Amino acid sequence: xxxxxxxxxxxxxxxxxxxxxxxxxxxxxxxxxxxxxxxxxxxxxxxxxxxxxxxxxxxxxxxxxxxxxxxxxxxxxxxxxxxxxxxxxxxxxxxxxxxxxxxxxxxxxxxxxxxx
Amino acid sequence: xxxxxxxxxxxxxxxxxxxxxxxxxxxxxxxxxxxxxxxxxxxxxxxxxxxxxxxxxxxxxxxxxxxxxxxxxxxxxxxxxxxxxxxxxxxxxxxxxxxxxxxxxxxxx
Numbered sequence: 001x002x003x004x005x006x007x008x009x010x011x012x013x014x015x016x017x018x019x020x021x022x023x024x025x026x027x028x029x030x031x032x033x034x035x036x037x038x039x040x041x042x043x044x045x046x047x048x049x050x051x052x053x054x055x056x057x058x059x060x061x062x063x064x065x066x067x068x069x070x071x072x073x074x075x076x077x078x079x080x081x082x083x084x085x086x087x088x089x090x091x092x093x094x095x096x097x098x099x100x101x102x103x104x105x106x107x108x109x110x111x112x113x114x115x116x
Numbered sequence: 117x118x119x120x121x122x123x124x125x126x127x128x129x130x131x132x133x134x135x136x137x138x139x140x141x142x143x144x145x146x147x148x149x150x151x152x153x154x155x156x157x158x159x160x161x162x163x164x165x166x167x168x169x170x171x172x173x174x175x176x177x178x179x180x181x182x183x184x185x186x187x188x189x190x191x192x193x194x195x196x197x198x199x200x201x202x203x204x205x206x207x208x209x210x211x212x213x214x215x216x217x218x219x220x221x222x223x224x225x
Contacts, residue, residue, distance in 0.1 A: 034213075043203065043217040044159070093158050103147055103207055107158040 003027055004096050006108035013084055013115055021079045021111045023094030029074035030096035034105060035067075038091045050077050084115045118142045120216035122204050127222045128194055136189045136202050136219045144209020150178050150189045151203040153218065159203055162189070191221075199223045 003026040013019050023033060032051050036044040048064075050056040050071035058064045068080040077096075081088055091112055095105040119141045128134040140148070147166040151159035165171055165180035165187060177190040189202055204216040 043215045046212070046215075049212075091156075103211065104149075104161055104164060105213065107151075107160070110156075110158045112156075 002098075002104075002106045004030075004094065004106045004108040006094055006111050008111060009109060010112045011114070013113070015085055015115055016083055018080055018082045019084055019113060021081075021092055021094075021113075023077045023079070023096070023108050025075045025096045025106070028096075028098055030077075030098065031074065032097045033071055033077040034095045034097075035069060035077075035079050036093045036095065038093060038110075044093065047079075081113065084113070086115045089113055089115045118206075118208065118214050120204055120206060120214055122202075122216045122219045124217070125220045125222065127224060128191075130194055130196060130223055130225050132194050133190065133192050134194060134221065136191075136204075136221065138187045138189070138204035138216055140185050140187070140204070140206045140214075140216075142206045142208045142214055145182060146207040146209065146211055148178075148180055148187050149203075149205045149207070149213065150176075150187075151205065153201045153203055155200075162202075194223050196223050196225070 005024045007022045035047045038044050046059050047062045048056045048058045048069050050069050052071050052074050056069035071077040091110050093110040094108045122138045149164050150162040153159040163178035170179045175192045180187045201218040201220050203218045205213045
């Protein structure tokens with residue numbers, strides 16, 4: 001149990017275009033989902049926390065107008081990278097938490113974004 | 117500020133034992149996690165400690181000392197597939213995970 005999927009696994013896009021990444025909890029309801037970014041040889045950096053039905057909470061330094069997060073249901077959260085630039089190229093990983101009282105985060109397989 | 121320290125890289129021999137240390141300073145403490153991450157993949161959960169002591173799970177064990185702000189992950193009977201990065205993460209008072217930079221473990225035959 002506790003499987004999280006991400007789509008797409010890899011995406012290449014041109015500078016200036018937008019890319020949407022989906023994160024789904026397949027066999028549980030995720031009240032909270034997290035979006036991370038990881039650059040090569042660096043640790044995970046939390047971008048934002050999203051709770052179903054409410055606005056995402058963004059970490060300091062993360063532009064909310066550039067990284068749009070929508071947590072429309074208990075099983076789906078999306079991250080849209082708007083007007084992508086080469087410096088946005090990174091490994092984007094989502095994770096999901098069952099609910100209050102459980103602390104383990106289940107990670108999706110990640111999305112490798114390359115902006116040319 | 118909040119800080120998680122772990123060695124950048126370690127090397128060990130197949131079949132041996134290795135201990136990866138993690139020290140932390142965080143605003144509050146709601147548990148410490150160890151994750152394994154193979155290159156190009158997402159992290160996978162290994163262990164969770166919230167009370168002092170040793171938790172054993174097969175070849176992997178994790179230890180916590182809250183008074184010392186210290187944890188270690190112990191890997192026994194090392195296998196080549198254990199070559200990966202090992203991430204230490206602490207859940208702070210806001211239930212946010214604070215991540216260490218990870219320890220890259222290289223296993224040699």
